[in-house]
Amino acid sequence: MSRLISQEAARLAPYTPGEQPRDQQYIKLNTNESPYPPAPGVLAALAGAERERLELYSDPTCAALTQAAADFYGLEPDQVIAGNGSDELLSFAFRAFCGAGRGPVYADITYGFYKVWAQFYGLEPTVIPLREDFSLAVDDYLDARGTIFLANPNAPTGIALPTGEIRRLLEADRARLVVVDEAYVDFGAESCVPLIRDYDNLLVVQTFSKSRSLAGGRIGLAMGERALIDDLNRVKYSFNPYNVNRLSIAAGAAAMADRAYFERCTQAVARTREYTTEQLRALGFTVLPSKANFIFAKTECLGGKELYRRLKERGILVRHFDQPARITDYCRISIGSPKQMEALLAAIRALLEESEKEA
Numbered sequence: 001m002s003r004l005i006s007q008e009a010a011r012l013a014p015y016t017p018g019e020q021p022r023d024q025q026y027i028k029l030n031t032n033e034s035p036y037p038p039a040p041g042v043l044a045a046l047a048g049a050e051r052e053r054l055e056l057y058s059d060p061t062c063a064a065l066t067q068a069a070a071d072f073y074g075l076e077p078d079q080v081i082a083g084n085g086s087d088e089l090l091s092f093a094f095r096a097f098c099g100a101g102r103g104p105v106y107a108d109i110t111y112g113f114y115k116v117w118a119q120f121y122g123l124e125p126t127v128i129p130l131r132e133d134f135s136l137a138v139d140d141y142l143d144a145r146g147t148i149f150l151a152n153p154n155a156p157t158g159i160a161l162p163t164g165e166i167r168r169l170l171e172a173d174r175a176r177l178v179v180v181d182e183a184y185v186d187f188g189a190e191s192c193v194p195l196i197r198d199y200d201n202l203l204v205v206q207t208f209s210k211s212r213s214l215a216g217g218r219i220g221l222a223m224g225e226r227a228l229i230d231d232l233n234r235v236k237y238s239f240n241p242y243n244v245n246r247l248s249i250a251a252g253a254a255a256m257a258d259r260a261y262f263e264r265c266t267q268a269v270a271r272t273r274e275y276t277t278e279q280l281r282a283l284g285f286t287v288l289p290s291k292a293n294f295i296f297a298k299t300e301c302l303g304g305k306e307l308y309r310r311l312k313e314r315g316i317l318v319r320h321f322d323q324p325a326r327i328t329d330y331c332r333i334s335i336g337s338p339k340q341m342e343a344l345l346a347a348i349r350a351l352l353e354e355s356e357k358e359a
């Protein structure tokens, strides 16, 4: 830190992104990107007209993108806002819907960024522990005061809540906002987007980084009733009006337009997830029941950190979390292509044999 840093910035506890190594060709199963390229129309859109207009600012309303998303979901464009990644929109939601006396409410084990934003905005969070089996019990949230942030499916567990349970939470207090972070919903869980019609206290946030193969495009969406989207726009226009660049608006709209490609990719990932889960269980692993594009798994033979380290030695990157204590035996493994997962399984079989010999 420099001697010039403000006290406020000195107190921040920044998010640590997963490794993005440049030194070696790893099989990268650590940040839940898609193993498949973006839809063909995305590349065509990037080769097209927008490239020639980069000297002009992008559309601050991102109309092409919000229209494509509205068409996809059967919403009106003013029920959608686009962001520079869903992280930006989640951050806007923390600013728009939390404050003094109304802190964020989230699980002890969930997306690590919620804690970072709580601190960034000087908010008082309420942290509600997951149950012993890592499930999230809506009953534990019914009386919570504040703005609830739920990742569904949850990260890094992969466990999904049925929308009926989220509906119960929305009903319990219509004056309380529930933000559902659906970063992983497209791999087999149920989306809350259809509930937007019935609940003005629901905001759904999605990302193009996982199911739409555009992590590098930095595109996210938030969807909800108009007044909620207005509130987010208030924050956005106080921070960065041209938040999504021209190329990403075009890329995102093209990705949204190709439903068939999206379904093929997400279904392929779901199938590979089921296969990998089966294989790991056959090797004695505990694997939580995931509806996401990753699995959370542990073995009795090696600690989580050791598994991470030894896989990395073999050129495979997975993610390990040092906190909290009850997840340190686990590794989070992104679902790659079938070939990448065979390489992972082969590496794990070899590791297990090694550790047997050592014992």
Ligand SMILES: *Cc1c(COP(=O)(O)O)cnc(C)c1O
Binding pocket: 084, 085, 086, 087, 088, 111, 151, 155, 181, 183, 206, 207, 208, 209, 215, 218, 219, 220
């Ligand atoms: C990946 C992820 C995000 C962020 O996505 P970006 O659109 O890449 O910013 C948000 N929430 C959860 C739970 C995620 O896993």
